[in-house]
Amino acid sequence: METEYALACEELRAAPRRWLVTGAAGFIGSNLLEQLLRLGQEVVVLDDLSTGRLHNIEEAVAASGAPADRCRFIEADAADRDAALEACRGVDIVLHQAAMGSVPRSNRGAARDLRLQRRGFRQRAGRGPPERRPTCRVYGDGRSSRDFFYVDDAVQANLLAATAEASATGAIYNVASGDPTILNELFDIIRDGLARMRPELRDVEPFYEQFRAGDIRHSYADISRARLRLGYVPTHSLAQGLELTLDWYTAH
Numbered sequence: 075m076e077t078e079y080a081l082a083c084e085e086l087r088a089a090p091r092r093w094l095v096t097g098a099a100g101f102i103g104s105n106l107l108e109q110l111l112r113l114g115q116e117v118v119v120l121d122d123l124s125t126g127r128l129h130n131i132e133e134a135v136a137a138s139g140a141p142a143d144r145c146r147f148i149e150a151d152a153a154d155r156d157a158a159l160e161a162c163r164g165v166d167i168v169l170h171q172a173a174m175g176s177v178p179r180s181n182r183g184a185a186r187d188l189r190l191q192r193r194g195f196r197q198r199a200g201r202g203p204p205e206r207r208p209t210c211r212v213y214g215d216g217r218s219s220r221d222f223f224y225v226d227d228a229v230q231a232n233l234l235a236a237t238a239e240a241s242a243t244g245a246i247y248n249v250a251s252g253d254p255t256i257l258n259e260l261f262d263i264i265r266d267g268l269a270r271m272r273p274e275l276r277d278v279e280p281f282y283e284q285f286r287a288g289d290i291r292h293s294y295a296d297i298s299r300a301r302l303r304l305g306y307v308p309t310h311s312l313a314q315g316l317e318l319t320l321d322w323y324t325a326h
């Protein structure tokens with residue numbers, strides 16, 4: 075049986091639309107851009123390049139195999155009314171991904187973020203204190219949990235929502251895996267995956283730091299409404315998603 079997502083993709087291929095993706099130089103936005111171009115859509119992308127990179131847009135266009143003229147880039151702040159109006163001209167559907175994906179930065183720039191009408195958080199593995207062994211910084215004691223999911227599922231959810239029947243619109247949908255992961259477990263999976271390629275990483279331990287302002291202990295999404303009303307079905311387990319992610323990092 076075909077999934078709702080496969081049907082939505084077929085429908086888009088048969089009747090291409092014009093889309094605006096804000097934040098397309100970022101992680102989720104550039105993955106959305108690539109999939110939309112693969113589906114034969116025309117896409118306007120708007121990004122202020124504050125944290126995103128133009129290279130992500132170029133790479134998405136190249137990976138899709140679509141002619142470059144099916145993507146138009148506008149460098150602007152999404153909160154700039156005139157730029158936003160210009161970007162929306164002739165557009166059927168807007169996928170709004172522009173935001174500051176960091177708790178501390180988002181807290182500092184809360185007013186600006188509210189103008190963008192998006193809030194979010196992101197757990198990042200960063201560089202640790204200066205020492206020779208590779209380290210991974212974990213905020214808190216590592217027993218916090220987050221609901222991680224693979225980026226293709228974020229793309230799926232956006233496209234399902236954008237093509238949903240009228241009866242499903244106007245609601246808020248949680249999108250995630252529906253299965254929380256403790257950060258220490260996440261660390262173990264990543265370390266073990268990397269150690270298969272780099273055995274010297276087998277004994278690396280996380281470097282714990284203070285919780286950051288605004289961090290919450292547990293974040294776990296109830297995705298039942300998205301399943302029921304959009305036909306959203308996560309396609310990758312955490313382990314599968316991480317395997318693909320590690321492959322990608324190794325190749326790049």
Ligand SMILES: NC(=O)c1ccc[n+]([C@@H]2O[C@H](COP(=O)([O-])OP(=O)(O)OC[C@H]3O[C@@H](n4cnc5c(N)ncnc54)[C@H](O)[C@@H]3O)[C@@H](O)[C@H]2O)c1
Binds near residue numbers: 101102173195
């Ligand atoms: N990636 C995740 O794990 C995750 C988890 C939860 C929520 N989210 C939310 O999903 C959205 C996208 O996340 P992401 O991981 O792709 O983030 P990202 O930081 O990779 O991309 C955000 C993009 O928005 C752009 N941007 C920021 N402010 C802008 C502005 N004012 N005008 C125009 N462009 C602007 C940045 O340059 C960047 O390219 C965000 O709202 C984020 O909070 C992401």
